Amino acid sequence: MLIRNATLADGRRRDVRVDGERVGAVAAAGTLDAAAGEGTRDATGKRLLPGMIDVHVHLRQPGFSHKETWATGTRSAAAGGVTTVVDQPNTDPPTVDGPAFDRKAEFAADALVDYGVNGGVVDGWEPATLFDRPLFALGEVFLADSTGNMGVDTALFSQALDRARTAGVPVTVHAEDASLFNESARGREDADAWSAYRTARAEVAAVEQACQVAREQGVAVHIAHASTPEGIDAAHEAGMTVEVTPHHMFLSRGDLGELGTDGRMNPPLRRERRRQRVLDRVADGTVDMVATDHAPHTSAEKDAGVWEAPSGVPGVETALPLLLAAARADRVGYERVRDLTATNPAEVFGVERKGRVAEGYDADLVLADPGTSTEVRAEALHTRCDWTPFEGHDAIFPEWTMVRGTVVYERGEGFADHRGANVRRPEATDGGAETRGREGDEGAGR
Numbered sequence: 410m411l412i413r414n415a416t417l418a419d420g421r422r423r424d425v426r427v428d429g430e431r432v433g434a435v436a437a438a439g440t441l442d443a444a445a446g447e448g449t450r451d452a453t454g455k456r457l458l459p460g461m462i463d464v465h466v467h468l469r470q471p472g473f474s475h476k477e478t479w480a481t482g483t484r485s486a487a488a489g490g491v492t493t494v495v496d497q498p499n500t501d502p503p504t505v506d507g508p509a510f511d512r513k514a515e516f517a518a519d520a521l522v523d524y525g526v527n528g529g530v531v532d533g534w535e536p537a538t539l540f541d542r543p544l545f546a547l548g549e550v551f552l553a554d555s556t557g558n559m560g561v562d563t564a565l566f567s568q569a570l571d572r573a574r575t576a577g578v579p580v581t582v583h584a585e586d587a588s589l590f591n592e593s594a595r596g597r598e599d600a601d602a603w604s605a606y607r608t609a610r611a612e613v614a615a616v617e618q619a620c621q622v623a624r625e626q627g628v629a630v631h632i633a634h635a636s637t638p639e640g641i642d643a644a645h646e647a648g649m650t651v652e653v654t655p656h657h658m659f660l661s662r663g664d665l666g667e668l669g670t671d672g673r674m675n676p677p678l679r680r681e682r683r684r685q686r687v688l689d690r691v692a693d694g695t696v697d698m699v700a701t702d703h704a705p706h707t708s709a710e711k712d713a714g715v716w717e718a719p720s721g722v723p724g725v726e727t728a729l730p731l732l733l734a735a736a737r738a739d740r741v742g743y744e745r746v747r748d749l750t751a752t753n754p755a756e757v758f759g760v761e762r763k764g765r766v767a768e769g770y771d772a773d774l775v776l777a778d779p780g781t782s783t784e785v786r787a788e789a790l791h792t793r794c795d796w797t798p799f800e801g802h803d804a805i806f807p808e809w810t811m812v813r814g815t816v817v818y819e820r821g822e823g824f825a826d827h828r829g830a831n832v833r834r835p836e837a838t839d840g841g842a843e844t845r846g847r848e849g850d851e852g853a854g855r
């Protein structure tokens with residue numbers, strides 16, 4: 410297929426040839442000719458980006474298929490321009506040993522897009538069989554209990570880092586120190602009580618502690634869903650990598666009056682001033698990547714008191730559209746959007762051949778038209794979760810999304826019958842004799 414006259418993230422106009430599963434050529438617009446029988450797509454005036462690699466998604470299967478399934482969650486991903494999702498281990502059974510990994514792999518066979526599967530850490534952990542499997546990363550390791558009661562203490566965390574280093578597997582950390590939660594907020598019943606309870610200080614202290622343990626062991630950790638500018642800075646200054654979610658970029662405690670417990674998640678929403686400073690760090694490059702922490706619950710489950718409602722919000726389908734709208738509004742550059750959603754996640758987690766629009770790379774591509782404007786509407790989304798915290802937000806949704814050369818989603822047309830592959834199984838995605846992708850036609854700075 411030949412994609413004609415696309416505008417890349419850096420503003421250059423290019424023709425892009427897709428050869429099988431890979432990008433075969435990237436050349437100045439108007440210089441590539443379609444071969445006999447080759448399909449073409451006109452991309453004039455539209456942005457062509459590498460597909461988003463969302464390293465933090467809770468697909469809920471096995472165990473909670475009423476919230477989400479691999480089929481529904483990866484359709485939602487594709488419709489939002491996400492071409493690789495990384496599933497988290499707090500399912501039932503939790504993905505903490507080899508047999509549980511194998512059970513999850515049966516469900517993952519339903520994935521429309523490519524994927525990774527993380528393994529988790531729990532008390533009494535016996536990880537030997539887990540590390541035999543093609544894990545994406547170890548994590549998120551919870552330094553405090555969250556959904557699934559998978560919290561661990563510092564000694565176990567240290568042991569987990571050691572095992573992961575031996576296995577050559579990256580580690581991601583959910584950093585909140587429960588000993589620093591504000592117990593006095595327990596007397597309140599309003600939705601903001603959750604944010605008052607799980608304090609900013611509890612996050613910052615846990616980030617510092619995780620980075621300290623990692624530095625002592627001479628390893629790197631990746632801090633998941635940092636919600637405070639102080640937590641981001643602590644991770645960055647320690648030489649670790651850090652991700653931020655769309656809800657911590659675009660929502661704050663001021664929205665909780667309207668959101669109620671739909672705005673309850675871990676870590677919680679912060680004050681408006683902190684939200685703006687988080688977004689500043691996303692825009693200026695201090696933050697390494699955006700990941701969604703897509704954590705669907707039904708609205709019936711969310712319709713509960715602030716101390717009973719489950720934590721988590723859906724977000725895999727809206728992340729890139731919200732970022733593209735922010736780029737159009739000049740709040741963050743298109744190149745930053747590309748780096749945050751694709752290039753950096755691929756580099757940090759060692760995902761080969763993904764994250765760039767460049768010859769030799771997987772043809773994981775998204776086309777979006779900045780000339781179109783849409784508001785996020787829950788009823789138009791494809792997750793099994795029947796609501797969104799971003800209702801009414803300005804967004805630019807993809808026209809189509811391609812995974813390894815197959816258009817898996819096209820707006821107005823729906824989804825292709827396609828099977829994603831585990832990105833940690835090279836044999837599954839390697840289409841045969843291959844030259845490793847050369848450094849990108851489109852360069853990227855972290």
Ligand SMILES: [Zn+2]
Nearest residue numbers: 549583633675
């Ligand atoms: Zn988490």
